[in-house]
Amino acid sequence: xxxxxxxxxxPCKIKIQNANMHLYFYDDANEVKVTLRDIDxxxxxxxxxxxxxxTLQLLAQSNIATLFIDEVYHPCAILTPYxxxxxxxxIAHAQVSLDVTFKSKSWQNIIISKVxxxxxxxxxxxxxxxxxxxxxxxxVTLYDANQDEAQAARLxxxxxxxxxxxxxxxxxxxxxxxxxxxxxxxVRACIARDVSVSGMLPVFGIWxxxxxxxxxxxxxxxxxxxxxxxxxxxxxxxxxxxxxxxxSTNIKRDLIAILNKEYLIINDGVSTVITAIGLFVREYKKxxxxxxxxxxxxxxxxxxxxxxxxx
Amino acid sequence: xxxxxxxxLMIMFDLPTKSKKDKKRYxxxxxxLEKEGYMMLQYSVYGKIFASSDSAKYGKKRIKDFIDRNIKxxxxxxxxxxxxxxxxxxxxxxxxxIEEKNEPKQLLLF
Numbered sequence: 093x094x095x096x097x098x099x100x101x102x103p104c105k106i107k108i109q110n111a112n113m114h115l116y117f118y119d120d121a122n123e124v125k126v127t128l129r130d131i132d133x134x135x136x137x138x139x140x141x142x143x144x145x146x147t148l149q150l151l152a153q154s155n156i157a158t159l160f161i162d163e164v165y166h167p168c169a170i171l172t173p174y175x176x177x178x179x180x181x182x183i184a185h186a187q188v189s190l191d192v193t194f195k196s197k198s199w200q201n202i203i204i205s206k207v208x209x210x211x212x213x214x215x216x217x218x219x220x221x222x223x224x225x226x227x228x229x230x231x232v233t234l235y236d237a238n239q240d241e242a243q244a245a246r247l248x249x250x251x252x253x254x255x256x257x258x259x260x261x262x263x264x265x266x267x268x269x270x271x272x273x274x275x276x277x278x279v280r281a282c283i284a285r286d287v288s289v290s291g292m293l294p295v296f297g298i299w300x301x302x303x304x305x306x307x308x309x310x311x312x313x314x315x316x317x318x319x320x321x322x323x324x325x326x327x328x329x330x331x332x333x334x335x336x337x338x339x340s341t342n343i344k345r346d347l348i349a350i351l352n353k354e355y356l357i358i359n360d361g362v363s364t365v366i367t368a369i370g371l372f373v374r375e376y377k378k379x380x381x382x383x384x385x386x387x388x389x390x391x392x393x394x395x396x397x398x399x400x401x402x403x
Numbered sequence: 404x405x406x407x408x409x410x411x412l413m414i415m416f417d418l419p420t421k422s423k424k425d426k427k428r429y430x431x432x433x434x435x436l437e438k439e440g441y442m443m444l445q446y447s448v449y450g451k452i453f454a455s456s457d458s459a460k461y462g463k464k465r466i467k468d469f470i471d472r473n474i475k476x477x478x479x480x481x482x483x484x485x486x487x488x489x490x491x492x493x494x495x496x497x498x499x500x501i502e503e504k505n506e507p508k509q510l511l512l513f
Contacts, residue, residue: 095454095509096508096509096510096511097509097510097511098511098513099510099511099512099513100513101512101513102513104513109437110434110437110438111437111438111440112437112438112440115513117513122501124501124502124505124513125442125502126502126505126511127440127442127451128440129439129440130440130452345510345512348510349510352509352510
């Protein structure tokens with residue numbers, strides 16, 4: 093797997109030669125060669141590009157997380173590799189026959205990890221609501237039956253952005269929500285890629301089961317990673333973009349850079365967001381195959397790195 | 404990425420091109436290097452960057468494996484060094500290619 097993240101904003105033509113991607117830019121008639129096996133994540137932040145079938149095929153085969161955007165420059169489609177794993181059918185069978193014990197237990201653990209990370213975010217911002225969130229994390233029940241997640245979220249959003257009127261919404265157009273949606277879309281694409289690569293079917297989730305959602309499992313596994321995105325957006329807004337009111341290319345570039353930052357601690361080691369995602373998804377698959385929710389490992393926020401970068 | 408952890412592999416080679424078969428082999432080798440993602444620094448000198456020395460070692464093994472399959476004569480050398488050392492390379496005539504400048508970057512912006 094690669095280590096590079098590619099962000100394309102200029103109109104270009106993309107073709108494949110000798111398993112390398114050649115990008116031809118119309119504006120300065122320049123051609124750049126990028127090796128496919130080094131790329132991990134590719135974001136087309138432009139609708140003016142032409143792409144060949146061979147490119148799409150190789151992007152899928154090399155397990156590159158690819159995101160396409162819509163006319164308002166928001167990620168709208170993911171290219172997920174299909175049938176790239178040798179024991180796909182075994183894994184799919186394990187996935188559909190998961191019992192309630194595993195599902196409820198693992199969903200409980202995921203929510204505990206998410207709320208703990210949220211508490212850590214608030215503690216990092218020295219907000220005194222952090223302790224209340226820690227209490228919430230302690231009492232999360234099986235399947236989160238008491239809706240502790242929602243209660244914690246209400247408190248969390250209110251204190252993190254310090255606005256009584258702030259509402260976290262998918263369709264909102266204020267800068268905070270737009271930035272959050274953008275960075276979530278990026279992280280979600282990575283998880284979707286890793287889920288497909290490890291042979292799991294994203295349709296069969298643990299808790300999410302909206303009939304219109306084909307990525308239920310991705311949305312489940314994404315929860316522990318949301319707080320790190322929130323903190324990053326919050327600090328970016330504080331430091332650089334407090335006057336911004338729409339999503340500029342610079343903001344997008346800063347947001348996509350999150351993938352290569354060592355913001356997480358997983359399995360007692362510091363790792364970049366993208367490797368932590370890969371590790372977490374692999375570990376989830378392992379514990380799913382063994383039907384034991386106890387062995388799951390969760391990412392924690394590496395506050396030291398945030399300190400060094402933003403203060 | 405730390406410039407001490409990032410490793411370069413540089414491949415320098417001389418292959419016979421007298422007979423038709425030799426020429427074929429030479430082209431095969433060139434194509435195979437391209438497929439592996441090596442870029443031409445100059446004629447018969449190819450380089451590729453790896454995120455860690457472990458992956459560089461694996462890259463070296465891959466190269467050795469496909470050379471073993473087809474090439475018996477000639478002269479091929481592999482050199483491994485850090486990005487720090489690579490960046491201290493002095494270019495006397497000519498200039499860096501765009502790819503060369505891009506290679507060590509983790510975030511490629513176009």
